Amino acid sequence: MIEVRFFATLRQGRGKIAQVPAEEAAAALDLFRRFDIPAEEVSILLINGFHSKPEDPVKDGDVISLFPPVGGG
Amino acid sequence: MSDAYYEKIARINLSTGEIKAEPLDLEVAKKFIGGRGLGTKILYDEGVAAVDPLSADNKLVYITGPMTGSNSPSSGRYMVVTKSPLTGMIACANSGGIWGAKLKFAGWDALIVEGAAPEWSYLYIEDDKIQILDAKEYLGVLSEELDDLLKAKHGADCSVLNIGPAGEKQVLLSCVMNDKDRAAGRSGTGAVMGSKKLKAIVVKATRKQLDVIADVDALKEANKACLKIMTDNPLTGAGLRALGTASLVNVINGIGALPTKNWQESYCPTADKFSGETLAEKYLVKPGACFHCPIACGRIIKHDDKVIGGPEYEPLWAYGSDCGNDDLWAIDEANRLCNEYGLDAIGVPCTIAAAMELYQNGCIKEEECDGVPLEWGSPKAIIEWTRRMGDPKTELEWLMSAGSVRLCEAYGHPEFSMSVKKQEIPAYDARAIQGIGINYATANCGAAHVRGYMIAPEVLGIPAQLDRTVIDEKAVWAKIFQDLTAAIDSMGTCLFTSFALGAPEYASLLNAATGTNYTPDELLEVGERVFNIERMFNKAAGMKPEDDRLPKRLLEEPVSNGPSKGMVSKLPEMLPQYYAVRGWVNAFPTDETLKKLGLDECVGK
Numbered sequence: 031m032i033e034v035r036f037f038a039t040l041r042q043g044r045g046k047i048a049q050v051p052a053e054e055a056a057a058a059l060d061l062f063r064r065f066d067i068p069a070e071e072v073s074i075l076l077i078n079g080f081h082s083k084p085e086d087p088v089k090d091g092d093v094i095s096l097f098p099p100v101g102g103g
Numbered sequence: 104m105s106d107a108y109y110e111k112i113a114r115i116n117l118s119t120g121e122i123k124a125e126p127l128d129l130e131v132a133k134k135f136i137g138g139r140g141l142g143t144k145i146l147y148d149e150g151v152a153a154v155d156p157l158s159a160d161n162k163l164v165y166i167t168g169p170m171t172g173s174n175s176p177s178s179g180r181y182m183v184v185t186k187s188p189l190t191g192m193i194a195c196a197n198s199g200g201i202w203g204a205k206l207k208f209a210g211w212d213a214l215i216v217e218g219a220a221p222e223w224s225y226l227y228i229e230d231d232k233i234q235i236l237d238a239k240e241y242l243g244v245l246s247e248e249l250d251d252l253l254k255a256k257h258g259a260d261c262s263v264l265n266i267g268p269a270g271e272k273q274v275l276l277s278c279v280m281n282d283k284d285r286a287a288g289r290s291g292t293g294a295v296m297g298s299k300k301l302k303a304i305v306v307k308a309t310r311k312q313l314d315v316i317a318d319v320d321a322l323k324e325a326n327k328a329c330l331k332i333m334t335d336n337p338l339t340g341a342g343l344r345a346l347g348t349a350s351l352v353n354v355i356n357g358i359g360a361l362p363t364k365n366w367q368e369s370y371c372p373t374a375d376k377f378s379g380e381t382l383a384e385k386y387l388v389k390p391g392a393c394f395h396c397p398i399a400c401g402r403i404i405k406h407d408d409k410v411i412g413g414p415e416y417e418p419l420w421a422y423g424s425d426c427g428n429d430d431l432w433a434i435d436e437a438n439r440l441c442n443e444y445g446l447d448a449i450g451v452p453c454t455i456a457a458a459m460e461l462y463q464n465g466c467i468k469e470e471e472c473d474g475v476p477l478e479w480g481s482p483k484a485i486i487e488w489t490r491r492m493g494d495p496k497t498e499l500e501w502l503m504s505a506g507s508v509r510l511c512e513a514y515g516h517p518e519f520s521m522s523v524k525k526q527e528i529p530a531y532d533a534r535a536i537q538g539i540g541i542n543y544a545t546a547n548c549g550a551a552h553v554r555g556y557m558i559a560p561e562v563l564g565i566p567a568q569l570d571r572t573v574i575d576e577k578a579v580w581a582k583i584f585q586d587l588t589a590a591i592d593s594m595g596t597c598l599f600t601s602f603a604l605g606a607p608e609y610a611s612l613l614n615a616a617t618g619t620n621y622t623p624d625e626l627l628e629v630g631e632r633v634f635n636i637e638r639m640f641n642k643a644a645g646m647k648p649e650d651d652r653l654p655k656r657l658l659e660e661p662v663s664n665g666p667s668k669g670m671v672s673k674l675p676e677m678l679p680q681y682y683a684v685r686g687w688v689n690a691f692p693t694d695e696t697l698k699k700l701g702l703d704e705c706v707g708k
């Protein structure tokens with residue numbers, strides 16, 4: 031399974047966490063599509079806590095965190 | 104007068120009661136812009152670096168920037184600049200709200216408060232009239248109530264700056280509050296007011312806007328252009344309004360950089376319980392904004408039966424994971440107490456976290472805790488110890504109220520104090536985010552995140568995404584961020600605008616307002632000048648090269664859990680690179696660097 035964690039406004043209508051069978055997503059971008067998230071709405075994409083690009087591969091056991099533009103100080 | 108300054112500074116001697124209006128030296132003002140830069144320059148020239156910070160010889164400069172009170176976005180900032188009793192170095196605490204704009208509307212660029220009042224006093228400013236009034240009846244009054252009392256006396260249209268009981272008692276972690284929930288938070292500025300027996304400064308102004316802008320039309324254009332950039336930017340246009348700075352809890356935890364249990368861990372599995380998302384869901388009433396700010400990052404929350412200012416990211420983290428706690432109501436309550444007692448909402452919870460580690464190791468004994476053991480995650484402990492630090496009575500309460508360095512040294516474990524230059528480190532683990540470590544180590548006011556926010560490029564991807572785990576080019580980035588920040592602070596504009604704006608936009612605003620002709624590079628050079636004169640103030644105050652440091656834990660104890668497991672800070676490699684780009688040797692500017700920056704007054708010192 032791949033765990034997808036949604037944050038801030040991306041939680042609306044999606045909840046906080048979703049599990050996706052590993053064979054159903056090859057790259058992070060596939061997860062965007064699956065959850066109907068336009069790529070431009072994702073400002074920070076973490077794969078296992080490290081900044082990544084939408085086309086980066088994902089695999090079984092990965093934790094994917096998706097954030098819209100957030101920040102502060 | 105048409106240069107965004109009123110060209111007037113009030114010098115108030117509380118010992119003698121003398122109040123003088125002095126002309127602002129325009130040439131000097133433009134060279135240092137105002138705010139942080141000009142405030143430091145004044146104190147440097149007047150020899151304040153050498154004085155005892157809690158003596159009558161210290162001076163307090165309350166200073167605006169040329170943009171303060173203007174129609175530019177997010178430009179209501181003022182600064183309290185003084186010698187810090189916490190760090191023994193320069194303090195420049197920056198605050199929003201409306202107080203700074205009102206001071207400017209009253210026709211003052213700055214107040215310089217000297218001496219010490221024989222009896223507790225407060226200042227009442229009504230346009231060009233300044234009076235020293237009796238404050239004895241307000242002693243011991245909490246900050247918010249005092250705001251109400253002084254407004255009841257002087258009119259609802261005035262703005263109130265004050266200290267709570269913590270400042271009165273010269274608690275080293277005390278701050279200056281204004282407009283109820285805005286704080287000039289760090290470095291113990293409240294204690295300096297307390298040492299001068301100055302309880303509050305009330306400002307009332309007839310003017311409702313600045314009438315000294317150099318080129319009104321040009322500023323209108325520049326404002327419009329900047330506002331568009333800020334509105335179009337998803338963070339300054341919507342993100343900060345929606346969740347405030349609190350949105351960072353989950354981001355920083357997500358990368359494994361959320362210090363937990365006094366930095367023994369860096370990932371908190373239950374962080375979502377005190378995140379911006381949960382705060383919004385459970386308690387948020389509406390976003391709050393300082394003077395003329397479209398960003399509105401403030402949190403107005405419902406807390407029991409009251410509507411109050413809510414916590415920012417920093418106290419959420421510090422009272423949250425850093426104290427091993429995930430009870431959000433308790434964080435709101437502890438944060439409220441910081442505002443009421445006038446306490447630094449970073450320094451206080453970080454010191455409680457250090458005390459909890461001392462308790463964990465059996466150094467602080469249960470019998471010293473007066474019924475509230477310093478146990479990890481105890482909501483009661485974070486609330487009660489905050490209250491105690493705001494009005495200390497026992498030996499341990501006094502020790503904790505003086506910050507983690509003094510506390511941990513007293514118990515023989517200085518290594519438990521997560522601080523730099525005696526000031527507690529903010530909410531980002533410098534083992535997991537390399538560049539921010541340079542800022543912590545070198546910020547002139549002691550550990551700070553708002554003196555060069557490397558989190559923007561290293562985590563948020565603003566203006567470009569850097570790899571947080573490597574040190575490449577971080578020294579150059581850190582310098583540029585520090586210099587730009589110093590310029591923005593000196594202008595009186597909120598630093599958060601820099602998520603959207605860059606040096607060209609700031610130069611356009613400043614030039615229109617003041618009639619200067621700064622290019623973006625020249626503006627950065629002013630920022631560099633400010634950073635360097637702060638450093639020279641610190642040198643004169645006795646700073647040593649080894650004060651540019653990080654706690655041993657960050658250099659030698661790898662992150663123990665979460666995504667960043669195994670990482671340590673590589674500060675020893677970055678620091679020489681940083682000094683090289685700054686033109687510094689052994690932590691201080693060379694004479695050549697000082698001359699290049701036009702700081703001839705510092706040459707040979």
Ligand code: SF4
Nearest residue numbers: 199393396398400597
């Ligand atoms: S961005 Fe936040 S802190 Fe800055 S001026 Fe606006 S409301 Fe105040």
